[in-house]
Amino acid sequence: MPVNTLQSTVCRQCGKPFDIEAPEAVNVAESPSFKDAVKDGSAFVHRCPHCDAVNLVRFRLLYHDPDEHLMIWLIPEDSFTPEDKSKMEESMKTLWTSLREGLPDYIFRRVEDPGSLIEKVRIFDYGLDDAAIEMCKHVTRMELSQAEKDPAKADALSEVQLRFRSLEGADNELEFVFPLEGAMHSVKAGFNVYEDCRAILGRNPELAPDGPFPLIDTSWTASHFR
Numbered sequence: 719m720p721v722n723t724l725q726s727t728v729c730r731q732c733g734k735p736f737d738i739e740a741p742e743a744v745n746v747a748e749s750p751s752f753k754d755a756v757k758d759g760s761a762f763v764h765r766c767p768h769c770d771a772v773n774l775v776r777f778r779l780l781y782h783d784p785d786e787h788l789m790i791w792l793i794p795e796d797s798f799t800p801e802d803k804s805k806m807e808e809s810m811k812t813l814w815t816s817l818r819e820g821l822p823d824y825i826f827r828r829v830e831d832p833g834s835l836i837e838k839v840r841i842f843d844y845g846l847d848d849a850a851i852e853m854c855k856h857v858t859r860m861e862l863s864q865a866e867k868d869p870a871k872a873d874a875l876s877e878v879q880l881r882f883r884s885l886e887g888a889d890n891e892l893e894f895v896f897p898l899e900g901a902m903h904s905v906k907a908g909f910n911v912y913e914d915c916r917a918i919l920g921r922n923p924e925l926a927p928d929g930p931f932p933l934i935d936t937s938w939t940a941s942h943f944r
């Protein structure tokens with residue numbers, strides 16, 4: 719099992735602080751059960767010792783899957799102050815520079831919340847390209863919004879957070895889930911959409927994710943596509 723350290727958090731129900739035991743880094747080849755716990759989200763679920771409320775706890779975690787040549791750093795947005803940010807980016811760059819020499823064909827990523835880590839692990843488990851998936855999400859969001867007659871709902875759909883869930887059926891349709899009006903919904907996109915996005919990335923190598931632990935999410939799509 720990974721080495722746990724004490725990490726402090728605050729209960730979302732009662733507001734009292736409590737400590738959880740969680741690893742700061744994990745090699746999932748050595749701890750396959752931890753990979754399962756990341757994929758089903760249970761690694762992040764902790765009960766408050768004061769009021770017993772179930773909390774989704776965000777903590778820093780360097781996720782390493784040597785079989786997939788994958789390293790993803792979960793650094794919750796609220797785990798650092800704006801003043802800490804440049805220091806954090808500097809240490810990320812130092813680590814990445816030293817790692818990539820020995821691991822030249824690795825994929826390095828950064829995520830800011832457990833949901834994004836779960837999604838990335840799923841994407842790479844299917845052997846898919848996460849940048850192409852982000853482009854598919856952008857296209858699918860636009861299509862959902864354009865198909866909606868109610869202008870307020872169309873607006874909401876254009877901003878909605880889609881999450882990749884799985885490849886479905888013989889045609890490998892991409893299934894995405896998203897929250898809207900208090901419920902979860904799902905939408906499918908054809909595998910040809912994914913292939914088109916891959917082709918665009920292939921023709922435009924300058925779009926390829928690069929640098930120390932890049933953040934490939936909605937903000938990445940927004941900065942490259944309109």
Ligand SMILES: [Zn+2]
Pocket residue numbers: 729730731732733734766767768769770771
């Ligand atoms: Zn509590």
